[in-house]
Structure formats: C-alpha cells, structure tokens
Amino acid sequence: MSPLRKPPRVGVLSLQGDFACHRGALESLGAEAVRVTLSRDLEGVEALVMPGGESTTMLRLLAATGLRAPVEAFVRARPVLGTCAGLILLGRPQGSQGLPAPPFAVLDVAVERNAYGRQIDSFHEDLDVPVVGARFHGVFIRAPRITQVGKGVEVIARRDAEREVVGVRAGHVVGLCFHPELTSDLRLHRWFLTEVAKLDLPSGAAAERAPAAAAPWSRS
Ligand code: GLN
Numbered sequence: 001m002s003p004l005r006k007p008p009r010v011g012v013l014s015l016q017g018d019f020a021c022h023r024g025a026l027e028s029l030g031a032e033a034v035r036v037t038l039s040r041d042l043e044g045v046e047a048l049v050m051p052g053g054e055s056t057t058m059l060r061l062l063a064a065t066g067l068r069a070p071v072e073a074f075v076r077a078r079p080v081l082g083t084c085a086g087l088i089l090l091g092r093p094q095g096s097q098g099l100p101a102p103p104f105a106v107l108d109v110a111v112e113r114n115a116y117g118r119q120i121d122s123f124h125e126d127l128d129v130p131v132v133g134a135r136f137h138g139v140f141i142r143a144p145r146i147t148q149v150g151k152g153v154e155v156i157a158r159r160d161a162e163r164e165v166v167g168v169r170a171g172h173v174v175g176l177c178f179h180p181e182l183t184s185d186l187r188l189h190r191w192f193l194t195e196v197a198k199l200d201l202p203s204g205a206a207a208e209r210a211p212a213a214a215a216p217w218s219r220s
Pocket residue numbers: 051052053054055056083084085086088113114141142143144
C-alpha cells in the first residue's frame with residue numbers, strides 16, 4: 001500500500017460479544033477498525049467482522065437497533081468474517097435452535113449451536129488450516145458445530161479428529177467455529193482482509209500481536 005493511501009476501513013459489529021478483540025487484531029494489521037452499532041457506521045466500510053458472543057442476544061439487538069436490514073444487505077454483497085456466534089448468524093436456519101429470529105443464510109452450511117457442550121466443555125487445539133499455510137491454534141468456546149456443508153462452499157479449516165469441518169468460505173463470506181481473535185496469531189485476519197476482501201494492508205503490518213491479558217477459557 002502506498003504511504004498516501006488510507007488504511008482500509010473494516011467494520012466490527014459491536015452490539016455484544018468479543019468485538020474489541022477483533023478490533024485489536026484488525027488494528028495490528030494496519031486496518032482502521034470501525035465499531036458498528038448504528039447503520040450509518042457502515043458507510044465507507046469495505047469489509048465486516050461479526051464477532052463471537054451470544055447469537056440470541058445479537059439477533060435481539062440487531063432487531064431492536066434497526067441494524068438488521070443494513071447488516072443483512074451488507075453481508076449479502078460485501079466481504080464478511082463471522083466467528084462462532086457470528087458464524088451462527090451467517091448460516092442457514094436449522095429449526096429455531098432457540099434463536100429469536102432467523103439467521104441471515106448467506107452461507108450454505110447447517111450450524112448446530114452449543115454442539116460441543118456447555119461453557120465448561122470449551123477447548124483449544126491445533127487445526128489444519130491450509131489457507132494460512134498449515135496449523136492454526138483454534139479456541140472453541142461453547143462453539144457451534146458445522147453439520148452440513150452445501151455445494152460451492154469451500155472447507156478452509158478442519159480438526160484432526162475425524163477431519164471435522166470448523167471453517168468455511170463461500171465467495172465473500174467466511175465462517176469459523178473458533179476464535180482467531182483470542183490468539184496473538186493474525187494470519188486468519190490477514191488472509192480474510194487480503195485474499196477474501198482483496199484489501200491492501202500497510203506493508204509493515206504486524207505478523208503477531210500481544211496475546212489477550214487473560215485467556216477467556218482459563219479457569220483460574
Ligand atoms: N454459544 C454461543 C451462541 O450460540 C456462541 C459462543 C461463541 O460465540 N463463543 O451464540
């Protein structure tokens with residue numbers, strides 16, 4: 001990116017969940033991370049991140065704030081990365097699963113909420129993620145499971161156990177069952193911004209950043 005070009009503007013849906021961690025990752029990569037809480041925040045945004053958190057709460061807040069229609073229009077047309085609850089919002093409806101409104105259905109995958117158990121059953125492990133070169137540490141917190149992958153959806157991440165699918169891409173839409181934003185490894189965010197969203201990042205952008213002060217999955 002030329003020094004005169006502005007950094008890309010990347011929105012982070014910031015109604016609930018771990019949006020601050022995504023903003024930190026995007027800023028470490030030299031992007032301008034924009035908090036999206038109102039529809040006008042989407043102006044000039046070139047890609048959007050939908051964070052992990054609680055999908056039921058996010059759907060309620062999307063309806064209450066009037067953000068649902070503009071966010072839905074954005075994710076139909078523009079690059080979006082959904083992690084965990086964000087993935088649930090992008091997937092196709094599978095019964096109600098306790099959701100107060102249907103998900104956006106821009107990713108042709110069936111997603112089962114809380115499929116690995118309760119919060120205490122959260123885990124982390126190395127995954128096979130060829131789009132970033134090899135292994136990537138996956139943090140799964142009361143994570144959803146991808147139970148069906150539609151035609152035309154590319155698998156981008158698998159667990160070693162039974163080669164289970166935990167990351168997918170369909171064109172401009174990426175969904176992950178785990179949380180790259182809770183590690184110091186920026187490779188998946190960088191891949192999303194440069195390869196999926198086709199954005200230019202400043203050439204000196206970091207490869208890593210400081211890890212989160214307290215790992216959210218630690219029990220101490
Ligand atoms: N269990 C949450 C949900 O159903 C997702 C958890 C997460 O985002 N880490 O929304």
